[in-house]
Amino acid sequence: MxxxxxxxxxxxxxxxxxxxxxxxxxxxxxxxxxPNDRSLAGRERYGVGAGVSVQPPPGARIDASKTRPGADRATVLFLIGAVRYAIVVTPFSGGIEDAAGRLRTKIKATQGYQVTGDEDGVRTDSGIAGLAGGYTAPGRCGRYAVFLAGGVSIEVTVSGAEFELDQVMDGIDHSIDSIAYGGAR
The missing domain is CATH 1.20.5 (Single alpha-helices involved in coiled-coils or other helix-helix interfaces)
Known part of the structure; x- marks a missing residue:
């Protein structure tokens, strides 16, 4: 027993x-x-979500742990080497200055991050108007842009070490230019 x-x-x-x-x-x-990321080799456009699409930059991978597609809000994080390129889409009913102010506040809320210089007007290839500027962080620098289309704010942030950022910024600029809302391309 x-x-x-x-x-x-x-x-x-x-x-x-x-x-x-x-x-x-x-x-x-x-x-x-x-794998935590997905390669985008050969992909034409990427549907971010909430009606927004973009042509990913050359060599970009998607960080699946930080990417959330959705019908009314969406996030995608592209990785190009050590450079981070994020697009966040959220409902928004204010003007472009309000949207830019909200993005600047988010950037400055991260310890050590500072918005630098003036903002400039920008426009995507599909005609979406926005504002763009720059920021710095310890050991990193970055750029941001914000666009309004169809009741959503499209926030773009790009950050990396200065040398790495310089190597891929042309491709990222073309990608930002390709941002479209709805059926526009």
Missing amino acids: VAHRLLRNLAGGTAVLAALLVVVFGLPALNRIV
């Missing part, structure tokens, strides 16, 4: 230990195997 109980307890303890080992070692190993 005692031996039977000991065997049963040993079997139960072994099962618990096996489950614990799977959780502690197996799941993280599986997580490392599954």
Whole structure:
């Protein structure tokens, strides 16, 4: 009777230990195997969501952990080497100055980030008007732009080390120019 109980307890303890080992070692190993980003090789346009699409820059990958498509709000994070290029689409009913102010406030809310210089008017190839400027952060620099179309704000931020950013900025500029809302391209 005692031996039977000991065997049963040993079997139960072994099962618990096996489950614990799977959780502690197996799941993280599986997580490392599954890629966190998706290559965009050969892709024409990318549907960000909320009616917004963009031509990704050359060599861009999507960080799937930070990308959230949606019908009324959406986010995509493109990675080009160590450069981060994000597009965030949210409902917005104010004017372009209000949208730019909201984006500047978001940028400055991150410790060490500062908006620099003046903003300039910009326009995408599909005719969406917006404002653009620059910012700095410890060891990084960046650019931002904000556009309004169809009741949504399209916020664009690009950041990276200055040398890396200089290497890919032409492709990112073309990508920003390609931002379209609805069926426009």
